[in-house]
Amino acid sequence: MAMLKSSPAFLVLAFAFFLCFIMSTGSYVYFQFVQQWPPTNCRVRSKPCSKPRPLQNFTIHGLWPSNYSNPRAPSNCNGSRFNDGKLSPELRAKLKISWPDVENGNDTKFWEGEWNKHGTCSEGMLNQIQYFERSYAMWMSYNITEILKNASIVPHPTKTWKYSDIVAPIQTATGRTPLLRCKWNNNNQLLHEVVFCYEYKAKKQIDCNRTAGCWNNVDIKFQ
Numbered sequence: 001m002a003m004l005k006s007s008p009a010f011l012v013l014a015f016a017f018f019l020c021f022i023m024s025t026g027s028y029v030y031f032q033f034v035q036q037w038p039p040t041n042c043r044v045r046s047k048p049c050s051k052p053r054p055l056q057n058f059t060i061h062g063l064w065p066s067n068y069s070n071p072r073a074p075s076n077c078n079g080s081r082f083n084d085g086k087l088s089p090e091l092r093a094k095l096k097i098s099w100p101d102v103e104n105g106n107d108t109k110f111w112e113g114e115w116n117k118h119g120t121c122s123e124g125m126l127n128q129i130q131y132f133e134r135s136y137a138m139w140m141s142y143n144i145t146e147i148l149k150n151a152s153i154v155p156h157p158t159k160t161w162k163y164s165d166i167v168a169p170i171q172t173a174t175g176r177t178p179l180l181r182c183k184w185n186n187n188n189q190l191l192h193e194v195v196f197c198y199e200y201k202a203k204k205q206i207d208c209n210r211t212a213g214c215w216n217n218v219d220i221k222f223q
């Protein structure tokens, strides 16, 4: 039995079972709190935004329970479906400002999609109300747009920045390392999202691991 346990086939099988377990139960290790730059979102989409908003501030894309082995998992877990009736008028008003649907103008549908895809995977920790309240609190805790502005990083048609130029002021302000995500448009690498990472309980911010997002050797435009 001991020999079997150390055999490569056993280890591969055990790892596969572990992965399946994580996928099906929605187990996660930490949270990614993702904020997007609305103009980039609409600029890079293959299908144009039907109702783009002229927003010039970072807004919430989502709060994603995540794993280091696969930052896109878990998703679409078997939790309770989104219930619009659970959101108080006060919470709705807060989300309308912090978490707008910048593509199609249907905020509630966007919240529904994010809860059903991501929120359900951490429902044991944050129920639907807590999920949205905590996301709003995270958004309020640091104003990325202001942090970048204070470092003279403001939207500009031609200027470029290095990855580290953009990370540094955010790191100084928050004491934690964020992750930047970029999108490509006409051979330009555009800043698209800034990710903050939080531990399992979504209370304490932690450093993000650098995963694929922006190419390190290509300068970044912020437009």
Ligand code: 5GP
Residues within 6 Å of the ligand: 036, 041, 061, 062, 100, 101, 102, 103, 104, 109, 110, 114, 117
């Ligand atoms: P995820 O579904 O994993 O949260 O993120 C990917 C999807 O979110 C993409 O399909 C992207 O189009 C969508 N998304 C990002 N921002 C918005 C938005 O403001 N409104 C809507 N409806 N979808 C968005």
